[in-house]
Amino acid sequence: MAEREALSSERIREHVIREGGLWHTVRVLDQTGSTNEDVAAFALRNEPEGLVTAADFQTTGRGRFDRQWVSPPRAGLIFSMLLRPVDVPRSRWGWVPLLVGTSLAVALSEATEIETRLKWPNDLLLGARARKAGGVRSELAGDAIVVGVGVNVTTTMAELPIAEATSLELEGAWTVDRDVLIGHVLNQVEHDYRNWRQCHGNARTCGLVAAYRKRCATLGKDVTVTVPGGEAIVGKAVDVDGSGGLVLQTDSDRVTVAAGDVEHVR
Numbered sequence: 001m002a003e004r005e006a007l008s009s010e011r012i013r014e015h016v017i018r019e020g021g022l023w024h025t026v027r028v029l030d031q032t033g034s035t036n037e038d039v040a041a042f043a044l045r046n047e048p049e050g051l052v053t054a055a056d057f058q059t060t061g062r063g064r065f066d067r068q069w070v071s072p073p074r075a076g077l078i079f080s081m082l083l084r085p086v087d088v089p090r091s092r093w094g095w096v097p098l099l100v101g102t103s104l105a106v107a108l109s110e111a112t113e114i115e116t117r118l119k120w121p122n123d124l125l126l127g128a129r130a131r132k133a134g135g136v137r138s139e140l141a142g143d144a145i146v147v148g149v150g151v152n153v154t155t156t157m158a159e160l161p162i163a164e165a166t167s168l169e170l171e172g173a174w175t176v177d178r179d180v181l182i183g184h185v186l187n188q189v190e191h192d193y194r195n196w197r198q199c200h201g202n203a204r205t206c207g208l209v210a211a212y213r214k215r216c217a218t219l220g221k222d223v224t225v226t227v228p229g230g231e232a233i234v235g236k237a238v239d240v241d242g243s244g245g246l247v248l249q250t251d252s253d254r255v256t257v258a259a260g261d262v263e264h265v266r
Helices: 007-018 035-043 097-112 178-197 208-215
Strands: 027-029 051-054 076-083 118-120 124-128 131-141 144-152 222-226 232-240 247-248 252-258 260-262
Touching: 007 027, 007 051, 007 178, 027 035, 027 118, 027 124, 027 208, 035 051, 035 076, 035 144, 076 131, 076 178, 097 131, 097 208, 118 208, 124 222, 131 252, 178 208, 208 232, 222 247, 232 252
Parallel strands: 027 051
Antiparallel strands: 051 076, 076 144, 118 124, 124 131, 131 144, 222 232, 222 260, 232 247, 247 252
């Protein structure tokens, strides 16, 4: 296997930093504990939105529900963004991780020519087999939102933590240049985020609900959703509502789930 190249902050900046643009600072670290924790620390020191921190390796990276996110050095996209949608009601901030998930899927599909889908709410699935290759984790930091992205890029089959996972390279991506890929994702996030803010966070008005539904592989599937607290709800995923919740048709009723761990029933 060819030696993996380190991320280049200069190349990423060339792709995403422009006058009047959202992104103003791109930091690239050889290694860190967690890019989300790094960006959250800046957020609590009143750093303006538009900071991006990327890393070639994380030692304590986490995905949704605090699950460990493992990626070999220089094999994946690992970066976090600082956003402050202060002109959007907080009740609508829950759409931010779904927005970033949608932007991620669109950008990577265009850059790599691979089919991308999302398992609700924002796990990235690749190819005809719809295998997981990454996802999005968000958290509040004062009056800011920190959104982290992790994607397997050149991870080999032997390096994957589970057999059902995959990477961009394993799926035959047109490019696996991580600087280019981060640039594509950040530019798509900027476009979609600004559009959402111009609509004051109304996900229907700005087209985000429709865009998310188009990419959501969960819709139409029989699923089991384990909600916080441990209850398992079984039903068919029939819709995503205006708040980003997953609507299930159970044997007896329609139920909307705001958060949970989804398993597609095969």
